[in-house]
Amino acid sequence: MLIIMDYNEVMNFALKKGFYFPSCDIYPDKSAGFWEYGPLGVNFKNNFIELWRRELIRRDEILEIDGSQIMSKSVFEASGHITNFADPIIKCKKCNSTFRVDELIAAKTKINMTENESLQKYDELIKENDIHCPKCENEFLKPSRFNMMFCIGIGPENETAYLRPETCQSIFVDFPRLFKIMRGKLPFGVAQIGKSFRNEIAPRQSILRLREFYQAEIEIFCNPNKLNSLTKSSQISNTIIRIHVDNTTKIMSCKEAVNSKTIPNMFIAYYIGLLTEFYAKTGIDMAKTRFRKLSENEKAFYSESSFDFEVKTTVGWLELVACNYRTNYDLIRHANISKENYSIVDYEDKIIPHVFEISMGVDRSLYSILEHSLKNDIGNKRILLSLKPYLSPIYVGVLSLLKKDGLEEKTNQIYSQIKKNFVASLDHSGTIGRRYRRLDEIGTPFIITIDYQTLKDQTVTIRMRDDMHQIRIKISEVESFLTTNAF
RNA sequence: GCGAAGUUAGUCUAGUUGGCAUGACGUCAGCUUCCCAAGCUGAAGAUCACGUGUUCAAAUCACGUACUUCGCACCA
Structure with missing residues (x-):
């Protein structure tokens, strides 16, 4: 389920x-x-x-x-961002609450305002209609514009440009x-x-x-x-x-x-x-x-x-x-x-x-x-991220069934064969079930496991993430399997 | 920016008459294991968001700051 x-x-x-x-998290x-x-x-x-x-x-x-x-000011004059990407706002002198001026005036006076009036016009209307802060009833500061573009200064003259x-x-x-x-x-x-x-x-x-x-x-x-x-x-x-x-x-x-x-x-x-x-x-x-x-x-x-x-x-x-x-x-x-x-x-x-x-x-x-894509797979006691194979951050896991009897070495060898062509993850630590679970959680669609039979006949198992079933293929066919199953 | 709530190891969490911190999960190492989060042993990891103040003593009290979450306006 x-x-x-x-x-x-x-x-x-x-x-x-x-x-x-989050960025800059430690500061x-x-x-x-x-x-x-x-x-x-x-x-x-x-x-x-x-x-x-x-x-x-x-x-x-x-x-x-x-x-x-970073683009020059003219670009955004042309695009209209300098005037249109700015909201006219007004701040309360006392409680510092910020409001959209046009909306505030429209609400109080039923005058149909647009956000592109001059600041002076807004100011006049606020004064004429005696509009006060809706929160604390105090007076407003002068209206201003808040432009959502980041303004930066270029060179020693700080010439205005924008991100x-x-x-x-x-x-x-x-x-x-x-x-x-x-x-x-x-x-x-x-x-x-x-x-x-x-x-x-x-x-x-x-x-x-x-x-x-x-x-x-x-x-x-x-x-x-x-x-x-x-x-x-x-x-x-x-x-x-x-x-x-x-x-x-x-x-x-x-x-x-x-x-x-x-x-x-x-x-x-x-x-x-x-x-x-x-x-x-x-x-x-x-x-x-x-x-x-x-x-x-x-x-x-x-x-x-x-x-x-x-x-x-x-x-x-x-x-x-x-x-x-x-x-x-x-x-x-x-x-x-x-x-x-x-x-x-x-x-x-x-x-x-x-x-x-x-x-x-x-x-x-x-x-x-x-x-x-993220599911809690209760029946199998795991978190499952069922990303499409071509979107998965780790494409293939390469695991040794056990870390002894030469399985670790064989696993390392297969891993180094494929790691340049596929985003692969090598893991020997802990039990096999735990390692399967870890890779399921980050959406790895295929997991190669190297077991005792590998040493005998040069085959490995490939485990499918979503249904947890395994198939056995020759080591020589691993790369073509991984290529053809990407899409 | 405003209002409300919150911030203790990677994660969750105990700690509420102030006395340098509890447990779990996870991580790492070893043992065990011939295929799906088992078990055993051990280890690392927290100046309790930051700063100031009160105090002999602050995770605990006060104030401030930052961030997070939820509401208002804006938006890909």
Whole structure:
């Protein structure tokens, strides 16, 4: 009987095994929202990224770049982050409580406020309407803006620059160059995986809400006039997707989703189909997932159509991927501010391409996979992490049945044969059952055991993690077994 | 940032009229064991989150700081 485990148990598991843990932990001035991946976590993350490359990047012939994490102020003037990525806030003089000014005014006066008014305007409205701190009824300080970007100073003059709050901006900035040198044709996909930084007011829940986090973003540049004539869309037209609209989750094929206008066009449906196939391969329970169509007021201001890929976990629905049809907002902004030419010719059309974005939160994805894979296997008295073999941090265990009569030496020999091609773990200590359990807990799918028969006929047993069954194969066949069973 | 609760070895935990810390699991070594967390022996591991104060004496009392968890706003 397999029992699922909740957030706290997954968290304890991750800490205990060193998948991830708080950064700067031994110092009292450490800040929340910074976490590190330990040895197992790094392997797991790398395997996840490799799957992303395999199933999205290479499959869809997308180009990958690796941009700067520090970007100049102009980039974020163009992108709108300097004005839009900042919340207008106001602080109470006495109790120091912080509120969103626009929301406070809207609540007290019924005036419909936006977050983009001038600070002066907010200040006037606070004074005119005699608004006081809702908590202690005292006066407010002047309104200010809290920008969620980390601002840094470059060089001796401390020139203002920012840690990127999303990885996609370098893709937009680089687009004209990339399109030319890579002999681009629309649709043209560029991807990037790396760190992004946001100065969250209150980071919470370990790697689910970080100030420094991994994003894997794909930006597809396309011709807006050809959104229903994507030739490769036949690859996914029958893929079953789960779309959440008007508070219900509808299960249908990509083709049906477009025909019923649930998804606006085949172009978006194609990528939602690809993403569905990708996440199915991560081992996430797809019955607990949905693409939620965002309503008008939930969408980012630049997005014409947005779907969030969400996964149900023990802490509720988690947003793993934001899919946004960003139109040509970003490219036009960068074109206008930089004076760079962003228009391209797509057959007879001279256009500034539109952008469809698949913005994936890597850390959250890793957590969701862990939570959906970690089970308490009561009957077998073990913790079982049933990761897909290609995601497992340790791919194969190499164990001696006993440590005597030459078994240890034989085991070491087999281990050194395979350790360069596979992430392997060698262990002689304690009883065999304990060693099996330890590897089950970190998701190792295969375990080679060297026993007395090995010495006689050059065979070993391979134990399968999930059902604990063993097969016996020749030592000479071990490598091909491990290779063919990866996927 | 605000409010509430919490912080004792890698993990969980005992300690509640103030007297330098209990147990378990895990880890390591050895013995045993021809396949699934057994057993035996031994070892390492805690200036009780950090700082200041009260006291002859602080894990224990007071104050402050940090972090964690839960609620509010923001969000991949």
